[in-house]
Each structure stands twice: as C-alpha cells, then as structure tokens.
Amino acid sequence: MIQTRKKRHKNPYFFIGLGRFETTEKVPCLIPASYILMDTWFTNEPFIKRLLSEGLNVIGMLKDNKQKYHYRKGLYNLSELAAIFAKTERPGDILGTVIVTTKKDHIPVKLVFVRNRNKRNEYIILLSLDCSLSDTEIIRRYGARWSIECCFKICKSLLRLGKKFQPVNYDSTVSATALVFTRYIILEFIRRKTNDLHSHGELFFICYDDVKDIEISEALESLMSIMSNGLIEGRITLDSTVYAQLLDWYTSQPAFIRSICYQSMTAAGLISDDTVHEKSSVV
Numbered sequence: 001m002i003q004t005r006k007k008r009h010k011n012p013y014f015f016i017g018l019g020r021f022e023t024t025e026k027v028p029c030l031i032p033a034s035y036i037l038m039d040t041w042f043t044n045e046p047f048i049k050r051l052l053s054e055g056l057n058v059i060g061m062l063k064d065n066k067q068k069y070h071y072r073k074g075l076y077n078l079s080e081l082a083a084i085f086a087k088t089e090r091p092g093d094i095l096g097t098v099i100v101t102t103k104k105d106h107i108p109v110k111l112v113f114v115r116n117r118n119k120r121n122e123y124i125i126l127l128s129l130d131c132s133l134s135d136t137e138i139i140r141r142y143g144a145r146w147s148i149e150c151c152f153k154i155c156k157s158l159l160r161l162g163k164k165f166q167p168v169n170y171d172s173t174v175s176a177t178a179l180v181f182t183r184y185i186i187l188e189f190i191r192r193k194t195n196d197l198h199s200h201g202e203l204f205f206i207c208y209d210d211v212k213d214i215e216i217s218e219a220l221e222s223l224m225s226i227m228s229n230g231l232i233e234g235r236i237t238l239d240s241t242v243y244a245q246l247l248d249w250y251t252s253q254p255a256f257i258r259s260i261c262y263q264s265m266t267a268a269g270l271i272s273d274d275t276v277h278e279k280s281s282v283v
Contacts, residue, residue: 037145045102059142062125069100086113228264
C-alpha cells in the first residue's frame with residue numbers, strides 16, 4: 001500500500017513503497033518478520049538492495065528474463081545458469097542450486113531451480129538473500145505465500161475488499177480494510193476450530209519432541225543392531241532358510257548398505273569375509 005505524500009507527515013504509520021517507489025522514512029517494526037516473501041513482480045535488484053539496507057532477508061520468485069548475475073568470472077542470465085545447473089531429467093523436485101552475485105551491487109544470493117509440478121519439463125527459480133538456508137528450507141518458507149494468496153482471494157471475492165466500500169478519505173480506507181481482515185480472521189478461526197483435526201489433551205505435546213525424521217542409514221543401522229543383540233542374547237533364532245534369505249539380501253545390496261549392516265551382522269556371527277566372498281562368487 002502506498003501512502004500519499006500529502007497525508008504522510010500527519011499519519012504516524014508509514015508503509016513501504018513497492019516496485020519503483022522507495023521508502024523515505026524508517027518503518028516501525030510492529031510485527032517482526034524473519035523473511036520478506038515476494039513474487040516475480042517485486043524480486044529485482046534495486047528493491048532487494050533497499051530491503052537489505054533495512055536489515056530484512058528476502059525469498060522471492062524470479063522471472064526468466066535478461067537479468068544477469070556474476071558467477072565465477074562470467075556474467076550469466078537465468079537461462080544460461082539453468083542450462084548449467086538445472087537438469088530436468090534429474091529425479092525429485094529440486095533440479096539444481098547455485099550461489100551468485102547480482103550484476104550491479106554484487107549482492108550474494110542463492111538461486112534454487114525447482115521443478116514446475118504443472119509442467120514437469122519446466123522449472124521455477126527461487127532467490128534467497130540468506131545463502132545459509134538449505135534448498136528445502138527455502139522452498140518451504142516460500143510455500144507460505146500460498147496461504148497469503150488464499151487470504152487475498154477470499155477477501156476480494158467473498159468479503160468484497162475494495163468493492164463494497166470505496167471511500168475517498170485515507171483513514172476511512174484503512175478502517176474499511178481493517179474490518180475486512182478482522183472478518184477474515186474470525187471466519188478462519190471458526191473454520192479451523194470446526195474442520196481441523198486436533199490432538200486430545202497433552203498427548204501431542206508429550207510426543208512432539210520424540211517424533212522426528214531420521215535418515216534411512218540411521219534407521220537401518222538401528223534395526224540391524226536390534227537384530228544383532230537379539231541373536232547374541234539368544235532372544236532371536238534363525239533357521240537355515242531365513243539365514244540363506246538374509247545372506248542373499250545382504251550380498252545383493254549396494255556397497256553403502258552393506259557397510260551399514262556389516263558390523264552388526266559380523267558381531268552376531270551371521271557373516272564373515274569368507275562367507276561373503278564365497279556367496280558373491282556363486283552369484
């Protein structure tokens with residue numbers, strides 16, 4: 001929202017100018033924000049520089065235009081960078097990533113090439129001023145824009161923001177907008193209380209810290225350790241058929257999986273170097 005210069009000096013609240021406009025006063029930080037999320041319209045070098053000078057981080061989407069970036073000793077546009085780093089035949093949604101600097105002010109930014117889910121052979125480009133963020137974290141944070149877009153759509157289409165009431169006075173416009181968003185907050189609160197799934201009592205909070213993702217290597221190593229301890233202590237027994245199937249499975253796995261299982265299976269006496277070599281020779 002752009003505030004007119006005529007009214008600006010009388011009103012205690014100031015707004016950031018967007019696009020080609022610039023801020024002339026310091027904006028009070030009423031709601032602290034870690035990142036500013038922007039679409040392609042606002043993600044450009046002058047505006048990024050302005051936000052950076054205010055101490056704000058940016059995550060935004062880029063247009064595949066003639067905007068150029070420094071990489072090593074060369075100057076590349078987004079299409080040329082995509083040809084180097086974005087491999088559409090690569091599995092998964094993240095096609096590539098690279099850290100570059102902007103053309104004029106040499107601001108370091110991280111570019112992440114993400115597969116377009118609507119057109120699998122195309123990609124979108126996300127920019128982050130915080131180069132320490134992982135690729136997945138950049139995508140996750142930028143994904144929060146979707147809920148914001150849904151909010152605007154509901155306010156404009158259903159709550160008739162800017163249509164039902166069109167005052168000329170600036171303060172009246174702010175008040176009308178505040179009323180629309182207050183109605184939206186109340187409706188969204190009712191919707192979430194009615195439709196969203198909820199945990200019972202303190203069970204969720206008790207289990208929350210214990211539930212976390214682990215890598216497949218950690219899970220496999222833990223599973224093999226449990227089996228090894230059970231065999232050593234005599235709580236688990238294997239007949240010849242199960243042992244043969246286990247050995248077949250072990251020898252057919254890639255080297256990194258065999259390296260994870262080797263110590264536990266050796267400690268339990270399931271395999272030895274001679275056994276594995278003999279089995280591999282037969283296969």
